[in-house]
Structure formats: C-alpha cells, structure tokens
Amino acid sequence: MSLRTSHPESILSETDIHDILRNDRRRRVIECLQDHRREVMLRDLAEEIAESETGQTPAPRNIRDSVYISLHQSHLPKLDSAGVVDYDSDRKTIRLCRFARKVDQYMEVVTKYGVSWASYYRSLGTMALFLVVLSLTGVPLVSAIDPLVFASLFLALIAGSTLYQLWTRRWLYLSHFE
Template identity: 60%
Template sequence: MPVTRSSMLAETQIHDILRNDRRRRVIEYLQESVGTVTLRELAESIACHECDADPAPRPLRESVYNSLHQTHLPKLDREGVVAYDEHRKTVALQPTAREVDRYMGVVTRYGVTWADYYRTFGTLALTLVVASELGAPVASALPALAWASVALFVLAASTAYQLWARRWAYLRSLVD
C-alpha cells in the first residue's frame, strides 16, 4: 500500500475517504468553521448543500444526520481526520485532514493546488495593475493595460497547460 511522503495515511485510505460526497463535504465544512461543531449543525449544512434549499426537508436532514453519526464520522475519526465525540455529538478537524485536503483539489507536480496557484497569481496581477495605476516605482514602468494583458496571457497559458497535462495524464492512464 503506497504511503504519501509526509503522512501516516496511505493514498488508498485517502481515496477511500474522498470517494464519498458526504465525507468530502464534512471536511470542507470543518475547514470553513472555527473549532468544534455539532453533529446537528454539520448535518443541516450538508443536507442544505445536497438539496440546494435552506432549510432542507426534515427527512433529508435526518437521513444525513444518521449516516454521519453511524458511518461517516466514525470512519473519519478512525482515520484520524476528525475528532468525533459520539456522546456529545461534536466534531473537530484534526491535523491529518491536511493530508486529505491535498487530494481534494487538483495538485501540480510541485505540491501546490491549481486553486492556490490561480489565487496567488490573480492577487499578484491585480496588485501590479493597481500599483501601476497609482504610479508605484517598479510597477509604473509598464502601463496598467500592459500588466493586465501580460496577466491574461499567463492565465490563458496556465489554463491551457493544466488542461493539456490532465488530458495527457488521462491518455497515459488508458495505456497503462
């Protein structure tokens, strides 16, 4: 069973965890929350997400609550991804969740998710455009339109590379 470089969780365990939508949603919700959340709060959020309605219908909320309590949270607790207190019905994210999180987004070969790359690049590009408009020493060497054009070109090239790399990986998987 292959083990990831920095982790205690094997890749097969991580893929097994992420195979279920509710388990993925548990991790996402806990990442957006601070500290411990209740099972009821978590179940209501996931039920609303599944039916795209707030509040979710009662039978769906109960179904989500039961499946989280009986199946998904105990599994995530056993794997060390969350700390689930069955008696208090509370859930908290564990540090091991970072290992799983890396697999939730598309990761480059450098260990950075494409989402992080695009977020960082977008912030940098916006900063350069605004700095150019404000006359900052280095940034004003080019007009804001030139910075924006360069940024859009790099964005298009990055997107093309990402699509090409994913398609190439898919084609290689068919051959293997």
C-alpha cells in the same frame, strides 16, 4: 483502537485518502469543517450538508434526519478512525485533526471556478511566453509594449494567485491540530 492513536502519520496512505474522499458526504464534512474552522455540533453539520444536497433551506426534515444518521453511524466514525476529524459521539461534536492537512492536498486541485490550479498556472505561463515572443519578434501592436512589461505583469499575476491560494487555505498552515 483508532488509527490516530496507534499509527504514525505516514500510515494514512494515498489509497486511504482516496477511500475517504470518494464519498460526497465525507468530502462535504471536511469542507464544512474547513469553512467553520472550529468545533461543530453534529446537528448543525447535518443541517448544512442536507441543505447543500437538496438546495433547500431548510432541507426537509427526513433528509436532515437521514444525513444525521449516516454521519453519526458511518461517515464520522470512519473519518475519526483515520484521524481526519475528532468526533466525540457522546457530545456530538466534530473538529478537524492533523490528517485533514494530508487529505486536503487531494481535495484542493480545482479552483472554485472549476479549473485546476495546474491548468490555471500553465495557462498564465503560456500566455506570458506567447506575448513575450510576439513582442520580441516585432508583431504590430504587441511589439509596441516592452517584453519586460509582459513578463512583469504575468509574474505579478502568478505571485498574486499564489498568495490568494495560500490565503484561502491558510487554516492548513496556521492551525495546530492535535
């Protein structure tokens, strides 16, 4: 019996999530499905992951086969039983499910540039505060600009960054998983 059908959503613990995400292939499965936002065939998913792992297009056949087998026998059943994906082993199709939202919270801590969102926002806030203080204390060149301009500029940057972050993860907020 799978976790999805026998337990409420709160059962997927932080430990379970970390166990799911500690494997590169399982993380890549979730990322690929997020990118596609639709049901994906196992063969296509295995090819995409093999290409990602090898950096070759197409990936060597033995690597594609190895990825296919490990996904089919190990990773997809684990993600399915946790309720992160719905894996139909007969039809060989995979799609994201409701627990993907909970798991995604642990995946999306770093921007695509390698900086955590927390560090990014902290840096913006620190720079804004620094420039406002310099402007208020009369430091040449900086004090020529009204502190309200600095504050407004950085608030706009923070708002724009937040909208970007929400837009790139919109599938979490708009999708209705089973």
